[in-house]
Amino acid sequence: MMNYEKARRTILEKVAPAGVERVLLLEAAGRILAEDYSAPSDMPRWDNSAMDGFAVRSAGCAPGTVLKVTDYIPAGVSSGDAVLEGCAARIMTGAPIPPGADTVVPIEETEAGEQSVKLLQQVKKGDHIRFQGEDVGRGDLIMPKGTLIGPPQVSLLASFSAAVVPVYRRVRVAILSTGDELVEIGTEPKESQIVNSNALALACAIKLCGAEPVILGIARDNRESHLALLTEGLKADVLVTSAGVSAGDRDLVREILAELGVVEQFWKPGVKPGGPTAFALRGNTPVFSLPGNPVSTMITFDEFVRPALLRMMGHEKALRRTVRGYLKEGTRKKAGKLNFLRVQVTIEDGRYLASTAGDQNTGILKTMLRCNALALLPADRIEFAAGEEVELHLLDPTLEMEA
Ligand SMILES: Nc1nc2c(c(=O)[nH]1)N[C@H]1C(S)=C(S)[C@@H](COP(=O)(O)OP(=O)(O)OC[C@H]3O[C@@H](n4cnc5c(N)ncnc54)[C@H](O)[C@@H]3O)O[C@H]1N2
Numbered sequence: 001m002m003n004y005e006k007a008r009r010t011i012l013e014k015v016a017p018a019g020v021e022r023v024l025l026l027e028a029a030g031r032i033l034a035e036d037y038s039a040p041s042d043m044p045r046w047d048n049s050a051m052d053g054f055a056v057r058s059a060g061c062a063p064g065t066v067l068k069v070t071d072y073i074p075a076g077v078s079s080g081d082a083v084l085e086g087c088a089a090r091i092m093t094g095a096p097i098p099p100g101a102d103t104v105v106p107i108e109e110t111e112a113g114e115q116s117v118k119l120l121q122q123v124k125k126g127d128h129i130r131f132q133g134e135d136v137g138r139g140d141l142i143m144p145k146g147t148l149i150g151p152p153q154v155s156l157l158a159s160f161s162a163a164v165v166p167v168y169r170r171v172r173v174a175i176l177s178t179g180d181e182l183v184e185i186g187t188e189p190k191e192s193q194i195v196n197s198n199a200l201a202l203a204c205a206i207k208l209c210g211a212e213p214v215i216l217g218i219a220r221d222n223r224e225s226h227l228a229l230l231t232e233g234l235k236a237d238v239l240v241t242s243a244g245v246s247a248g249d250r251d252l253v254r255e256i257l258a259e260l261g262v263v264e265q266f267w268k269p270g271v272k273p274g275g276p277t278a279f280a281l282r283g284n285t286p287v288f289s290l291p292g293n294p295v296s297t298m299i300t301f302d303e304f305v306r307p308a309l310l311r312m313m314g315h316e317k318a319l320r321r322t323v324r325g326y327l328k329e330g331t332r333k334k335a336g337k338l339n340f341l342r343v344q345v346t347i348e349d350g351r352y353l354a355s356t357a358g359d360q361n362t363g364i365l366k367t368m369l370r371c372n373a374l375a376l377l378p379a380d381r382i383e384f385a386a387g388e389e390v391e392l393h394l395l396d397p398t399l400e401m402e403a
């Protein structure tokens with residue numbers, strides 16, 4: 001049996017960014033820049049005023065100096081007229097500094113009239129000017145490939161009129177559920193039938209990664225149905241299946257994937273829940289076969305599939321950060337597999353405290369609703385004492401927020 005760390009490393013070694021596309025700037029929000037971006041020009045493009053006030057020649061200025069106001073330069077206007085000795089130009093924030101002037105005096109530091117202005121304070125050369133290129137110089141590598149695009153990046157790209165940007169493309173992820181007991185949502189399940197909830201839970205998780213889910217439906221427990229739908233699924237960038245991967249005589253997924261030329265990289269990554277998870281590749285197309293128990297499906301998606309999708313969409317950091325926390329109650333498990341304990345984490349005095357979120361049986365979905373983190377209980381350990389330090393994967397982004 002493989003171990004958890006090796007399984008995750010294997011996945012990240014085998015997947016690569018899926019490709020690059022050029023999208024409208026706003027479509028790039030939350031995505032990863034796929035090429036280095038160097039500034040096409042200086043920013044600011046010209047010296048401009050940082051204050052509403054007067055553009056002056058600092059050499060002739062002292063407290064008490066009276067200057068003649070010869071020009072008015074609002075933002076959006078550029079004046080070709082030079083400021084001559086003994087003169088000042090009224091200027092607004094953002095307007096280009098006129099020729100001859102080397103300093104801006106804020107209006108509060110003057111007694112200003114229509115025709116003249118009296119300076120009240122010492123003037124320092126260069127004050128209140130935003131100089132050409134002081135923010136970004138032409139040719140500066142301002143955003144390396146791999147940058148996550150958020151408001152500051154969009155602001156800068158927009159400032160340079162970059163209306164279209166190269167980003168890693170979203171991956172299309174096919175979702176295939178398997179099992180004769182399944183009916184689609186909207187169909188009343190008869191006794192012994194259950195609703196195909198995994199397809200929707202997976203689609204939700206895929207969307208939250210920024211990828212595009214494609215729900216293929218249900219493969220029935222026979223070869224023909226599996227062959228047809230797995231073949232369809234392999235046309236996507238990634239294929240995720242649920243159920244049919246353990247030891248049952250109807251568990252056909254791995255066998256039929258192999259017939260379709262999909263090469264298994266691992267089965268049984270040494271975790272619980274998620275025991276029978278499999279990872280395989282056909283060419284560059286990753287195939288994840290997740291167990292059918294909804295709890296196991298969601299946990300294995302988060303631990304194994306999510307990192308792959310993020311990496312394929314260009315994220316260098318694809319794994320959830322592991323934080324150290326403390327168990328509030330002691331717990332036991334069997335030796336042999338790493339266990340994901342579903343916990344409720346609270347942050348007290350900067351420490352993460354993890355309390356069990358309820359019954360840890362994989363059949364209990366409500367424990368999943370109550371949990372906001374997974375505690376990783378190492379494979380070789382059995383007994384865990386209250387207060388013991390554990391590694392945590394935080395699942396709930398609101399943990400970092402407050403009311
Ligand atoms: N003899 C053994 N039996 C089982 C083993 C084992 O090692 N030996 N492993 C157990 C473990 S662990 C798991 S997990 C399950 C996973 O098995 P499968 O992935 O093959 O899934 P199924 O048995 O088909 O289904 C499990 C469970 O999940 C429900 N399910 C399936 N698909 C969906 C869906 N799309 N939406 C909602 N719920 C779904 C299904 O009805 C079953 O209740 O195997 C154990 N058995």
Ligand code: MOO
Nearest residue numbers: 273274275296362
């Ligand atoms: O390992 Mo299975 O995924 O318990 O429930």
